[in-house]
Amino acid sequence: MSEIGPCDWCEEVLQPYLDRELSATEVAEVEHHLAACRWCEKRFKFETDLRRLVRQAVIEPMDAALKAKLAALRLEL
Template identity: 50%
Template structure:
């Protein structure tokens, strides 16, 4: 698997929606590719942040700022 293929499947990897074969391929690529691993950590962290914010009933004031920094 190359970086483009990994990044294409990364969101589904974070959401645990990949087939077993895709999971093995993406995980293997992430183990060998620090830039893609970093991208994965960012996406997983963002998902945790959003989930935590939503579970609290209200989003913290810094959420918008962090999202803007990550997205732009």
């Protein structure tokens, strides 16, 4: 398990794993694999970060600068 490259198995289980759709046994299997496979570990980290960013974008759709700009526009109306 030292080679670094696309891992078909990980592509298959990564999404259901992140969506918490796997059984406890499967989760343990994924975590065991993540610890051994550097490719999947990286892939997993990337997906986790991506999901966090997407969630943040949903919660905070506008950044502060844009909000200020919009507030200024509203005052001019």
